[in-house]
């Protein structure tokens with residue numbers, strides 16, 4: 001589903017990474033690891049088509065990624081470093097929007113909100129949620145909608161211990177459904193819980 005062939009990105013007069021080859025099939029999870037600034041977010045941007053590679057190529061389902069394509073965005077679900085919510089819309093309204101975009105293909109929003117531990121905050125505008133609650137809502141929205149590919153950038157950010165365990169459960173659910181997942185993470189238990197392969201950037 002996801003294939004990188006000699007992938008490279010140049011930055012700051014050198015190569016951030018170069019010659020990356022990997023493939024992630026259905027139900028597979030590649031975990032990206034590496035120090036701050038090693039290029040994990042940049043690699044995820046390449047996989048979503050936000051940033052063209054400077055060397056090599058990447059294909060999602062046999063074609064180059066294109067985040068401007070509605071068809072591509074319907075197949076690929078993401079939580080990237082700049083993902084945001086509508087501050088004035090509640091958690092419930094965010095899910096209602098998704099349900100309207102994918103009619104008959106999503107679980108009941110009430111059940112989803114309870115699963116995310118957000119049922120008591122369902123009618124609070126997203127702008128008034130805590131950082132961890134906003135993170136839970138972003139993750140829930142990314143995973144609850146139908147997807148063939150899931151790209152997550154440090155999903156553990158801002159989450160408490162229970163939330164970090166929940167992320168592992170959430171990614172495993174996506175894998176069981178057959179998605180191909182790439183997740184950048186600094187959280188070793190999460191990596192241990194979901195990885196079928198690990199790519200260390202340096």
Ligand SMILES: Nc1ncnc2c1ncn2[C@@H]1O[C@H](COP(=O)(O)OP(=O)(O)OP(=O)(O)O)[C@@H](O)[C@H]1O
Nearest residue numbers: 011012016034035036037038039040041042043184
């Ligand atoms: N267009 C660009 N021009 C110059 N430098 C860039 C560009 N894009 C990324 N970089 C640099 O590439 C490096 C990698 O950044 P990136 O955010 O991908 O790292 P990361 O591994 O995700 O880091 P972190 O763990 O801190 O989230 C950074 O030093 C960044 O400043």
